[in-house]
């Protein structure tokens with residue numbers, strides 16, 4: 228358990244042969260510090276020698292201010308307030324629909340990311356404040372899968388350490404992390420944030436020794452009933468701690484302070500360690516799944532084509548005159564005139580104003596580019 232020894236640091240990676248960049252997806256409960264964390268890791272990368280500016284994607288359509296300079300910002304493509312109005316939705320429905328609409332253009336985003344693959348070491352994704360909008364939506368899964376099948380990807384699960392000191396809250400947070408790990412199957416780093424307020428040593432102890440966690444649980448108020456017997460919840464959590472013990476073995480944990488920058492170096496060491504995990508575990512699984520999917524698809528296609536050809540043969544045998552007029556060739560390539568819609572995704576770093584990165588205080592929506600989003604149904 229705990230961060231493993233890194234194979235290379237950001238500096239070292241620059242000196243070796245150029246590898247694909249690593250994508251870091253920052254996920255966490257509302258207020259855990261995702262945006263502050265993204266800003267901190269971005270400034271850390273900028274301060275390296277040589278500087279290694281990351282490529283940043285902001286996927287939160289409702290955020291009013293982002294403390295970092297996003298290269299691609301969902302707010303440039305989708306007007307969240309307009310989506311709420313047009314679709315008659317509340318705030319969370321509006322965020323989800325905005326993310327869904329953005330996802331329909333994600334092939335363009337991927338194109339832009341792939342264009343930068345040679346020049347950046349890190350691609351960072353900041354996700355919406357409401358965690359479930361990303362982790363339990365089809366769009367979140369599509370975005371995660373699309374990025375992860377293109378470049379090595381790691382999930383950084385940001386935890387609000389001061390708010391996780393109660394054993395029950397800690398366990399809920401770990402169960403949530405566990406569900407994301409098993410859903411994405413990606414290398415996973417638990418980032419205990421805000422260590423300037425609350426050191427994360429208690430969490431590491433609980434993760435390394437479940438008996439310590441059970442002792443903390445027993446001493447916590449409300450763990451026994453009026454007769455002094457353990458409550459149902461207490462027994463349940465005791466059992467869960469045994470289950471989670473297995474889960475902890477599959478991940479790395481680091482403590483950081485996005486405020487002071489403490490622990491950020493260790494975070495990047497864990498990220499580099501995750502590259503190997505991605506290449507040795509996730510990628511082979513992905514390729515196997517992709518090959519199996521292609522085979523199933525090809526088999527189904529061959530089967531349908533076989534049946535179609537059989538039917539055609541019967542038709543032609545029955546009607547030789549009609550067969551003469553039939554010019555359809557099953558082996559002919561289809562016309563490739565179904566190119567996608569016009570480019571609407573904005574890469575801010577490709578805009579004409581000076582400097583590689585845009586000053587977010589001067590960023591503006593591209594209202595003049597009218598996008599007609601499809602309505603559901």
Ligand SMILES: Nc1nc2c(ncn2[C@@H]2O[C@H](COP(=O)(O)OP(=O)(O)OP(=O)(O)O)[C@@H](O)[C@H]2O)c(=O)[nH]1
Nearest residue numbers: 257258259260261262263356420421424484485486
């Ligand atoms: N003390 C301390 N405060 C932090 C740290 N990181 C973030 N914060 C504070 O936590 C609050 C939430 O931080 P954000 O970065 O907005 O959190 P978020 O997860 O992006 O928030 P939403 O997107 O709104 O869910 C802000 O007041 C930050 O200043 C940290 O390391 N230490």
